[in-house]
C-alpha cells in the first residue's frame with residue numbers, strides 16, 4: 001500500500017462514548033492524554049491511565065482529574081481503546097498483564113517504537129485490531145507528525161478512530177508497517193534534530209551580534225515559516241530555496257558553507273542511524 005495523506009474522516013469530532021486507557025502515561029502518553037482532555041475528544045470520566053509509580057499516579061490523577069492508577073489489567077478491562085505508551089522493551093510484559101481483558105471487540109493502539117503489530121497480536125492471543133502509531137512531541141501543541149499502520153485484524157472503523165485521535169494533535173499519515181522504523185528515525189526523533197538546528201542558528205545570530213533572545217525567536221520563527229511554506233504551498237523545498245537565493249547575493253554564500261560543512265549528508269546519515277537503532281529497540 002502506498003502512503004496516503006489522511007483526509008477528513010467519517011468519525012465524529014468528539015468521541016464521548018469511547019472508553020480509553022493510556023497505559024504508560026510518561027512523556028508521550030501524557031502529551032496525548034492532555035491533548036485529548038484539551039480538545040475534549042473523549043469524556044474525562046471515560047479516560048483512564050496508568051504509570052508504574054503509585055505516587056505519580058496520585059499526583060497525575062489530581063492534576064488531570066482523570067482516573068490514573070497502576071493496575072493495567074483493571075484499566076484495560078474498563079476500556080474499548082487501549083493506548084500502549086510504555087517503553088518498547090516493556091510492551092511484552094504489559095500485554096501479558098492485560099491479556100485476560102483482551103477481546104476481539106477492543107482496539108490496541110501502540111506508540112512503542114520498534115514493536116511490530118504481529119508481536120502484539122500474538123502476545124494478545126486473540127484476533128483483535130492492533131494499530132501501530134509513531135507520533136512526536138510537538139503533538140503537545142497540536143503540531144505533531146504521526147504515521148499509522150494497521151495490523152491484520154484492524155477494521156476500517158478502528159483505523160478511522162485512530163486517525164481521528166492523531167489528527168487531534170497534528171498531521172497523520174498512513175504507511176505500510178515496513179516504513180515505521182524509518183518514520184521513527186525521521187519524524188519521531190526529528191524534533192531533536194530541528195531543535196539543534198534552531199539552537200545553532202540562534203548561536204550564529206549571537207556570533208554576528210544579535211541579542212540571544214532575538215536570535216532565538218528569529219531562528220525558530222524562520223524554521224516554522226519555512227515548514228509552513230513547504231506544507232501549504234506544496235512546492236518542492238528546492239524551489240522555495242531558489243526563491244530566497246538571489247544570484248550573487250548573500251544566501252548563496254551561506255548555502256556554499258552549508259554544503260561544504262556537509263549539512264545535507266549529515267542529516268541523511270542521522271536519519272539512517274536513528275532508523276537502524278529504531279529496529280533494535282523492541283529487544284531492549
Ligand SMILES: NC(=O)c1ccc[n+]([C@@H]2O[C@H](COP(=O)([O-])OP(=O)(O)OC[C@H]3O[C@@H](n4cnc5c(N)ncnc54)[C@H](OP(=O)(O)O)[C@@H]3O)[C@@H](O)[C@H]2O)c1
Nearest residue numbers: 024025026027028050051052053085086087088112113135
Ligand atoms: N518521547 C518521544 O518523543 C516519543 C515519540 C514517539 C513515540 N514514543 C514512544 O512512547 C513510548 C514511551 O516513551 P516516553 O518517552 O514517553 O517514555 P517515558 O516518559 O519513560 O514513559 C514511560 C511511562 O511508562 C510507565 N510505565 C513503565 N512501566 C509501566 C507498567 N508496567 N505499567 C504502566 N506504566 C508503566 C512509566 O511510569 P512512571 O512514570 O511511574 O515511571 C512512564 O510513565 C515508547 O515506547 C516510545 O517509543 C516516544
